[in-house]
Amino acid sequence: MSASTTSGTGRHADAAVREPVLEIKNLSVDYGFGQDPTHVLRQVSLTLNRGEVLGLAGESGCGKSTLAYAATRLLPPPGLITGGEVVLTDRSGERRDILTMSDAQLRASRWQDVAIVFQGAMNSLNPVFRIGRQIADAIAAHTPGIRKKQALDRAAELLDMVGISPDRLSAFPHQLSGGMRQRVMIAMALALEPQVLIMDEPTTALDVVMQRQIVEQIAELRERLGFSVVFITHDVSLLIEIADRIAIMYAGEIVEDAAAQDVYRRPRHPYSRGLLRSFPPLRGPRRELTGIAGSPPDLRLLPTGCTFTPRCGFSTPECSRIHPELGPTAFAGAEPDRRVACILHGDVGTLPPELAER
Amino acid sequence: MSFFRRRIIFYLITAWAAVTINFLIPRLMPGDPVTALIARNQGRIDSDAEQSLRVLFGLDSNQSFLEQYIDYWGLLFRGDLGLSFTFFPTPVSDIVWQSLPWTVGLVGIATVIAFVLGTLVGTAIGWRRGTWADGLLPISTFFSAVPYFWLGLIAITVFAVQLGWFPSNGSYDRSLLPSFDLEFLGSVLYYGFLPALTVVLASIAGWILGMRNMMVTVSSEDYVTVAQAKGLPERKVMFGYAARNAILPQISSFALSLGFIVGGTLIMEMVFSYQGIGYVLYQAVNTHDYPLMQGVFLVITLSVLVANILADFVYAALDPRTRQEG
Incomplete structure (x- = not known):
């Protein structure tokens, strides 16, 4: 991806009215029907506004694709939606919960309202x-x-x-x-002409030149047709170029949700910061790539408290006791649209300077 | 079109090789059919007739090997497969033509029924797993696992002997003259029901299992998920996207089983004393009837080839990827 040509193509939503088109509320998904299912998504809430490009990023296995499948009720067994709502607002303003639609309603709504481009370009066509x-x-x-x-x-x-x-x-x-x-x-x-286009790693199997063409095309078509996009990828630098807003997922939860540039310049969650530091910056001075130590947790044996604690450089004893909820940052007044799930944001005073850039 | 031309040429070469091997094998086998025939008739054939019998069987020792080969092709094109030893002096082609329709009719129809039914059931239980229909799987597998002759004998014991619903042997009521009237056809169906039922029961499990497994595999393909996401009607996703792809391996197996229809039904024909070609082959082997064996082998070989040609073309029609050049 070249930064100069595509930057800014997707940034018109700020001007548009903040009107939600897809609201995911407290969505939970389990894998396995037995006594001890694995909780793959836990109380995920996410809002997609009309005309917006929402990026969904995170390591492999953090539940990005599961979220997309669950929100469209395409989750294959043994995946099971155990709770939550997915409210779709159509063009006339009527609100419907996808998860409670009848089969016939669902079939009529699919593709008409929400269309999906899957990861495997090779296998998506009959x-x-x-x-x-x-x-x-x-x-x-x-x-x-x-x-x-x-x-x-x-x-x-x-x-x-x-x-x-x-x-x-x-x-x-x-x-x-x-x-x-x-x-x-x-x-x-x-x-x-759907209202929402979900793209699950649409460019992963392609080379970078093709990636760029596809991404530019999506941006241009969105401009023309005015649909909203949920763009799922593990490539954060790609997201920063095309997304208006980015939600970072970790171990089946959203840990940070903010405007793309804010996430890029001022990450508030230790995991977001680690993720950004795993990719070379496209602009600005060179910096050392650090990555994130350790690997994503086993979803069957999640640590208590914050699931990121074992890998976090800023963790306190509190972190492994209290499970953080997605809430305002320490600078709530100055950044009303940002949400982060980290107890360090309870108080500006205790916040490490790395997570408090302004 | 070049695909079809290449396949045709391939099959012509295969057919030539098959016919040539069919010509060679009896000539490579130890023993002499003429001496065997004279020995079997125990003096009823004059030993002076030996030379004329040799000429009659095409074993004329004055002819060179190549001349015999060319003659063999000439006879073949005229539909002359020689004379049978066992049913001497009936031509082999007559015997084959009398028995072939019975086998093809009975086992052919039974195989098609088993394929269609098995594939449909397999599609259904592969698409919706975990319903009562899954119980069909062990039941049908049981029937294909028990030895066929035993299944046939049980069917005869229960339906022919105990209940008396169906005749226990034969292919039509012997008091009727073979003709194309309703009474005769009804009799053929009546006599054929039990053998056909056992053939279907014994072979349906393979079709169910094969289709079910392919459906399970194909159902998790992305294009099926895409079809669901497109909001296509369930039927269309199931048949147009899942079953349409899952059936491809079934077609190959079906073609192979078509080839076996002609040769592989010996046990059924013995159990039910059905006058098919398997039974003829059995008799030919028992009595060292080389011309008859050769004739039956030729028919079997050619029918396997024809079945393969059909399968190749059907497959090419169903799967565009196989049509690709190169």
């Missing part, structure tokens, strides 16, 4: 159908009475929109490169 048909069947499923020809014409338009020649409609997935397949997926995701 290998035995032509791509035109795969785009068209999504359109046909939500547009009763549409003729096949019309759906295919629309599919051709969509392909053109993502920079693929419409004559590739009759191509099979194996005849396309990885980057093209991911573009096809994006075209397919935008077929019904």
Whole structure:
């Protein structure tokens, strides 16, 4: 990713009215049906505003993808949603909880309201159908009475929109490169002009040049069509370029939620700071990369108190006793939109200077 | 189109090799069929007839090997497979043509039923795991695990002897003359029901198991999740996305099993005294009837080839990836 070309493409939401489109409230997910299930998501709350790009970052296995699957009710067994709400506000202002919809309502709402681009560009397309048909069947499923020809014409338009020649409609997935397949997926995701586009590591399997093209394309399409994006990745430097807001996840919880530039310049949670220091900065002076010592905890045997304590450089004896809730930072008055889950933020006086940059 | 041309050429070469081996093997085998025939008839054939029998069987020793080979091809194209020793002097082709339709009809239909039914059941229980339907799996596996002859005998004991619902042997009512009228066809169906039922029972587990396992594998593929996320109707996801991909390996197995229909039903035909080609082959082997064996082998080989051709083309039609050049 080059910093100069893409910076700022996604930063128009600040000006827009803060109107939530997707609100995840206290979402909890367990894996396993037995006596002792693993709590993979614990009380996760997150709000996506209209027109915003929300980045979701964290190490592997911290629950980013589980959050995306659970919020869309696509979680495969043995995943089980044990509580919470996912409230979707559609364009007319009507609010509905995705988790309590009937199967028929859910099917009607899917793709229409929330579309998803998955991690595996290679496997997201049915290998035995032509791509035109795969785009068209999504359109046909939500547009009763549409003729096949019309759906295919629309599919051709969509392909053109993502920079693929419409004559590739009759191509099979194996005849396309990885980057093209991911573009096809994006075209397919935008077929019904959804309000929310969830992208689960959409560029992970691609090389950096392709990554950049895809990311620029998403930014440009968002500008034009005005959908909101949840962008899931472990690549924080990529997020800082494209996201308006970033939520950092650790061990199935959100530990920090703030504007992208704030997270980048002034991380408030020790984990966010560690994560940022694991990537070379794209701008500014060189600094040493430190990484985070240790590895993510075993979700079956979580430490008591703050789950990050064993790896945290700032931990106090209190940390392993009290489980921190996501709340305002120590500078609550000055930064009303920031939330952090760290007990060190209880008092400005005790806050280490590294987490108190202003 | 070049894909089809290349496959056709491949199969022509295979067919040539099969026919040639079929020509060679009896000639490499120890013993002499003519002496064997004379010995079996114990003096009823004059030893002067030996030379004419040799000519009749195409074992004319004056002919060179190559001439015999060319003659063999010539006879083959005229549909002449020689004369059977056992049913002397009935031509082999007549015997094969009399028995082949019975086997193909009965076992063919039974195999198709088992495939269609098994694949549908496998699709359903692979898609929705953990319902009562999972119980079908051990039951059907039981039937395929018990030896077939035992299953056949139990079926005869229960349905033919105890209950008397079906005849215990034969392929049609012997008091009727074979013709294409309703009465005769009804009789064929009536006599064929029990053998067909046992064939279906014995083979359906493989289809259920194969399809169920592929459904389980394919269901976790990303494209199935994408299809769900697209909000497609459940039926469409299940059949168009999951089953459509899961069925591909089934098609290959089906083609292989089509080949076995002709040759592999000996036990069924023996248990039910059904007049199929398996039974003919059994008799031919027992009586060292080389021309008949050769004829049956040829038919089996060619039918396996034809089944493979069909499978290849069906597979190519279903899976675009196999159509790729190079």
